[in-house]
Amino acid sequence: MKPKEEFHLKQCRQKIRAIHDTLDVLNGKWKISIISCLCYAPMRYSELLKEVHGISGKMLSRELKDLEMNNLIKRNVLDTQPVVVKYEITEYGSSLKELTNVIADWGIKHREKIINS
Structure with a gap:
């Protein structure tokens, strides 16, 4: 194999x-849907459950814990009565906003292509 091919x-x-x-x-x-939602505004659990269509409560809890473990989102417990928990994107998680936009743009184009063919 040529050195150039090996490099590639x-x-x-x-x-x-x-x-x-x-x-x-x-x-x-x-x-990706959860991250995309949180890139625009912090949300409570119930708001995310409504916004991410089709996700179950159990799955949302699991996904939020996993995203928090990977430092992509932050869980904030507000000192209110009753206690309110809000989730927000971290600075590190915000680095995925461009990726979610690219995926969304591709999805829109793909849907149009499939519907029009």
Whole structure:
């Protein structure tokens, strides 16, 4: 194999590894939707449950814990009566806003293409 081909193959492997790492963190059907919602405004659990159509309460709880563990969101317990819990995107999690926008844009174009064909 030529040195140039080896270099490109190495780059390809690095990209694939990085994609796998990203998908390991954002795996599943719901995490990107949750992140996308929280990129625009902090939300309470019940607001997220309404906004992310089709997710169950148990799954939302699980996904929120996982996103918090990966430092993508922050859980804030407000000192009110009754206690209010709000979730918000972290600065690190905000770095995914561009990715969610790109995914959404592609999804819109894909839906149009499929419907029009």
